[in-house]
Amino acid sequence: MKPDALRGHLDALLLATLDGEQLHGYAIIEALQQGSGGALDLPTGTVYPALRRLERAGHVSSDWSTVGGRKRRTYKLTQAGQRALNAERDAWREFTTVIDGVLGGGKWAQS
Amino acid sequence: MGAVLTGEDVIDRYVTDLGSRLQGSKKQVRDLLTETRDSLTDATEAHVDRGLTEREAQERAVEEFGPVREIANEYQAELAVAYGTRTLVWLAIVLPLMHMAWEYGRMLLIGPWQDFATMPPAWYLFIAKANDLTSGAASGVALVALILGRFLARGYDTKLLARIGAAIAIVAVGVVLLGNISIILATAHLDASRLVQSSPMVVATAITWIVIVRLGLLARRCLSCATIVV
Structure with a gap:
């Protein structure tokens, strides 16, 4: 999948990846890649500024902790982040339902 | 030993190049670079586990991380x-x-x-x-x-x-x-x-x-x- 198409959804994807988890940067990248079956083709370096942006918005909090014997910055969702994720999921379901109603059937699907 | 050092040079060079393009609070820059190095090291380990040599794994990790100019630009904005x-x-x-x-x-x-x-x-x-x-x-x-x-x-x-x-x-x-x-x-x-x-x-x-x-x-x-x- 093209990086430009993903960029607009990166925040929501990161929030979803952190749902119920506390992960460090590379674990988030791995989870994103595994969750998409390897289809997410985004420069991994863009994840870190996005995490900072989410932290700035109060949707994610971070702490330095020791993971696997190494000191790492780990991230988790805040309550506001959980609410934002729920809103993103609702908006996405509504969007896909509407678009699928047009693109997923009828003359568009048959052409 | 020589191969490992060469491999480390790839990450070192990338992190140094990235750091030279950033301006801001020293602590924030240090945190970002530490995280970058950690991420590249993790990616290298993952690629080595998949069968690449240390050098190849480092190069793949850096390539996946993104062009240094583009990444520096995003880091700098933050x-x-x-x-x-x-x-x-x-x-x-x-x-x-x-x-x-x-x-x-x-x-x-x-x-x-x-x-x-x-x-x-x-x-x-x-x-x-x-x-x-x-x-x-x-x-x-x-x-x-x-x-x-x-x-x-x-x-x-x-x-x-x-x-x-x-x-x-x-x-x-x-x-x-x-x-x-x-x-x-x-x-x-x-x-x-x-x-x-x-x-x-x-x-x-x-x-x-x-x-x-x-x-x-x-x-x-x-x-x-x-x-x-x-």
Whole structure:
């Protein structure tokens, strides 16, 4: 999948990846890649500024902790982040339902 | 051993190149680079586990991380916003505290203006009042910008937010600077002896200027951080 198409959804994807988890940067990248079956083709370096942006918005909090014997910055969702994720999921379901109603059937699907 | 060192050089070179392009709080830059190095090391280990040599794994990790110029640009935007936030926090907290401390000192050591033999003219009181308002107004604007910045964090371009934050900081410090220069010139014009009437207040005024200069330097660096982002 093209990086430009993903960029607009990166925040929501990161929030979803952190749902119920506390992960460090590379674990988030791995989870994103595994969750998409390897289809997410985004420069991994863009994840870190996005995490900072989410932290700035109060949707994610971070702490330095020791993971696997190494000191790492780990991230988790805040309550506001959980609410934002729920809103993103609702908006996405509504969007896909509407678009699928047009693109997923009828003359568009048959052409 | 040689191969490992060569492999490490790939990550070192990337992290050093990235670091040389970043400007902001030293701690924030260090944190970002530490995280970058960790991420590249993790990716290398994962690629080695999949059968690549150390060198190949390092090169793949760096390639996946992204072109250094593009990544530096995204990092820099975040660093600029963080520096802007820090500067606005300083402005929001320090300006009213500094003004209150100075006014309290003046009331204590010099007394209210009404206690002078002759009441200062209206134009002087207008300048004094305007100067009083500048600190409060600059602090208020900084506070509003901080609150709005949090709400707009995800919806607006980080580079734009960084530039707006820096512009607000520069204007806020500029207004406070103008207010302070105006009151000093007005006092010197009215009665220069009042400027040195109380030694503790001379010291307080000097401290005020040190703080204003410090805030000015912060605001200037803030602008520099925001404008090197392409």
